[in-house]
Amino acid sequence: MNSTVRVIPTADGSHTVFNEILGKPYHSVHGAIQESQRVYIEVGLQAALEKFPHEELQIFEMGFGTGLNALLTVREAELHQRRVNYVAIDTYPLPLAESRQLNYDALLHTSYLPALHESPWHEPLVISPYFTLTKLEGILQDLKTEKRFHLIYYDAFAPSAQPELWEPNIFQQLATLLLPGGMMTTYCSKSYVQRNMRAAGLTVEKHPGPYGKRDILRAVNG
Template identity: 40%
Template sequence: MERKIIKTGDGSATIHLPEWDEQYHSKHGALQEAMHVFIKMGLDFTIAEFDKSKLSILEIGFGTGLNALLTAFYGSTIKIEYTGVEAYPVKPEELVFLDYASVLPDFDTAANVFNKMHQVDWEKSSAITSNFSLKKQEKTFQEIQDQDTFDLIYFDAFGARVQPELWTEEIFLKMYNSLKLNGVLVTYAAKGSVRRAMQAVGFSVERLPGPPGKREMLRAVKK
């Protein structure tokens, strides 16, 4: 499938899939979306709400590594064990053109972290910084079998319009089972069918203001 690097509304880059007319991040702003949905509503909320000094995070759709980079950068005061699941890893030649370090305050630190994330081996946990470890897993979301493992899930799969099979009760039950009690799941999606699928498997779900260009998003908690 053809992939193109494009600039989004806030100047940060993402990958565009013309065949699906779909992007890895919001066309209104890749950085803005990631910061709002996953850092502010996910990471910051979980740390504050549950007084966490250590977090185990699962990302559904590791993709470009932007969410992982921001988590390492803005969650540096706590210990984070990060697992990123990706069925189709981004190619090294594509990563060069994303240049996410240039949109963060400390270019050298961000560039070093981003490069290291993409250089470490898949299927093993690697220390990226003193407080952040990363395990990249190349597999489909349907293959996830974790139980009571994670404090927080970034659900960043391609949208239901192009991959409806990733937004079903079956998938959200896997997410529910993989979370610890009071574990949190955040996603950019806000469709009623997605919210109902989450609720059907036991999540307590709330609608929240979305990132620029999107009215709402969802946050779910395992009770």
């Protein structure tokens, strides 16, 4: 087992992973599933499905982590029978030993979590007829891509752990990845994060957060 990470339970019964080096969990201890469902699916994916009803959705995730956001997205794509191309980047992929301890498939009545974690890096893999995954190992600042996205899930560690990922240059970079009308959602609603998003030309909306979090953000390109 990797000694720097460990799987822990959260208040809704779902697991998260605690990073010992950063001193932070990957998801809210108030409930991993309920947080991801609210921040990335309800405020992000469901809005994108409605906003772009006739398009194959292009989604980018910063911080693949436990694979929970991707798993919830597969489930939603199948429910709506909408194709999703999903690109995720992670600097320190979760070891397979820890990923196999996660209980998301059991709680969500899905079966895709092993495939999400065991899929090769830097190669697209069809996970389901409605979901194709490409995982990239590296840092966001070095990302080079011609792809543009309808939706970005911004799930970096908190500013107290990784302040460099919440600076103006990051949001300027992310804004260039969004298609016109594209959206980005994140759990962090700090005032300076909102300012940095606006400085990148994004329109910032505050939305009610999940249990334990008052506000979350959705930023819109245009």
